[in-house]
Amino acid sequence: MNTTHPAKDLQVLAESLASVAKVTKNLDVLIFGAGLGGLAMLEVLSQSEHVSIHSIIDISEDAPAFQLAHELGVNTSTDSSAELESFRGDIIIDVTGDASLRSKLIAFKREHQVELISAKSAKLLFDMANQELRSERTIETQNSRLSLLDCMLEITLQLESRPPIHDITSRSFADIHSHVHAISGLALIFDKQSKAPQCVGAIGENAPDCSEIESCQSCNGIILDACSRLSQKERYKLFKPSIQIKCQAIENCYNVALPLWQDTRLSGVLLFDIQAPLSKEQKTTLKMASVHLNMTFKTLDHFQQLEEMAIFDALTGVFNRRKFDMQLHQEVSRIKRMKNGTLTCGFIDLDDFKQINDTYGHQTGDLVLKHIATSIESCIRDYDLCARYGGDEFVILLPSDDAMQGSCLERIGMRILEKVANFDLVNAPEIKTSVSIGLVTQSGETAHAETLLKKADEALYEAKKSGKGCLRIFADEQFHYTPSKE
Template identity: 30%
Template structure:
């Protein structure tokens, strides 16, 4: 909405024009009114001609007025007002109308002419175009012209005086009343314009607020469904990705990251991240706590808001991001990670945004905690409580999967090692079950040390252990068995430990190996073949490795 403006900028005495479009509309109305006046003049001189009327001169005057009225339609009104020249059009219109009507009055009988009333229209438009002083100036000009017409058309002073005394005051009354009424109308128009602008501004604000409310409602709706998903699914990465998406939709972050503190507590490992900065700290997979503003969140356990990172001291250099908000992820008052939103441009954060991030961070903590509990439960279900190795159930499941994979990929053999502690019952009888458990723990540790990461080590039951070695042909399985046997017989306990524990009993193992598919065609056969090889090792004197 455009404001009312003064077209008289930098010009002394230029009239005070209203709103940019208002005088243009009035000029168009004046143009149409002029056509009506010309039509009225033609009708009156044709229907009721007066004595001494100069018809030829009147029509000539009407033709000139018509030509002007046509030409004025091609004036670029908008450009005239933008150039500050609109007042000239107003002056030209008033001057033309005064001359035109005065000519009509003069040619139709002077003081006897009824067209004197047309002066009222000129005065009314002058009141609209100008301020009251200018309007009265126009009225004075009209009065002087009318007096001149009276002098030119009347022979006696006694005839003119009553007409002047009767009609000229009416012109000034019309001028005063029109100026007052126009002033009030303009004031009301300005008030209406201001109220309209306020209303439009309010509507625009309401639209923005409504959009924000809709976005926040959508985010809260997604947050509600996220809570349901956290309770129904155990996939941590899937949950965190949903949390990231909801957060980015609500906070419009350029990059959103969930980072978890590593085991040593010196780095943040980026768990889930969406958005991208080509450089800077958040572009890394691992973030050193001492080098990042996120480190202060880990250390203090309190949220961090930086509206202009370039003015943030030691963290200001080398950062592509400009604003940052970070919330600690806590479990039982221990900070386990950081939830952060970064922005390329500086910005301020309102309370609703901070509250939302804290709320959704609590959902992230819940998801992480649930996943950790699930992982702990899963480990309890598949691991042996004493040795920490996989249990019999997991061994069977993994062996079945590895045989299927071996069939599918046809790699160089799948070997299975059965390991049994020699004379373990006698050891327990001599030293007690507590030291027997210690031996089982140490053997479990030794097996983990001397096997590959791809191998699966499990406690089969009692004093028996198994090793699943994918991609290991028969001859290599024998070498692996020897390496395990030597490590257990020579390095399970140091001499100092044996002396301290009072152990003199030799601790050795017997190992039997079999390989799929050379020795067996399925899971049951492979277990049976490895077990048979183990019994051969025992029958041969124990403390040895035997292949099937």
């Protein structure tokens, strides 16, 4: 019985390998035994660029390691004598445990000055090599995760510039796809209103054209049906069986979904075809990506809410004074660069608003203010601006690339007067609403923000002085009076 201590075997093995390494960096190895031990040795040694496997030998042609050897292009044999006779390499590894073969190999070692490693030492070699391989894989995994975190950090740093969601989705999709080693993938975001999927990225084998997917009702139906099974409790979902999307544009299967949530709304999904089963590293990567992306989308939501709070009036939904002041200076600067452009500014003040509040209460007063805001917005163009300036006072900004005629301003003002007067409150039908309007227009040569506000305020004062429901326009250095609607 061999009573050699494993530690001593390890020392002998280390000395043997060291002696060979002094002569050459490459080792030529002959393996005896193609059972499970030989299979393990073959798997490990075949991954080393410094090891050349001469042959693997076993008495049985059905030995487990022979199939792998054939795949790797390693010579296999059942004739140990012939292989020994032709071997002029460095190391013989014996994992058979056969005593008679051991004696034969010891004799060969003495005659040809090769190193002989026993079954026990071979196991130690395998354990050492396997441990090193695991360490290398751990380092590779950590490097891969750090690389993914770098990508995610870069996206986070870009949040200050408020990138569109589809940009974040497509960028993240490409990074995650490479880190989970997916065969193919599809990145989709969903329209806020229609819920229709929009393709923002396709990678891998037979990657389809995104526009063709969006126009395919069959694809949309399959995608929406699959996404209806997603839950916020799951960082990712493994589909069994896979989702099969098949049409003229695409014929792919996807077995992993990474949902993208904005609060409780599913705003997008990343679909991947990953060879199952998922490894521990792939699961960790998907979880990391899910946490980061959903935090990113949540942060964007908060930014959007803060921006809306900063520029919108909470009661009426139109812009607030802060936004108006910003836009006024921008439009003045733009108009000054133009030859024929004009900029119109107008103050609109609700008549007798205090009386409405005192008589019917502030809730009714709020309804009236909302009606005024809606009426004004319905009478101006999409690129014009309406803002609540404060209390019961609103302001409008009407830029024009051409000289705006007084008759045009009068039509706009009269439409607002008529729209405001058309107010019917069920609980208080007797309430009659009207506003006073003061408008002023300046050309690019004379445009000045403070002057516009001052003249518009003066025009409003003239309108209020003339009675309820009046419009006054300041143009050509004089006021133009429009009859009261009373």
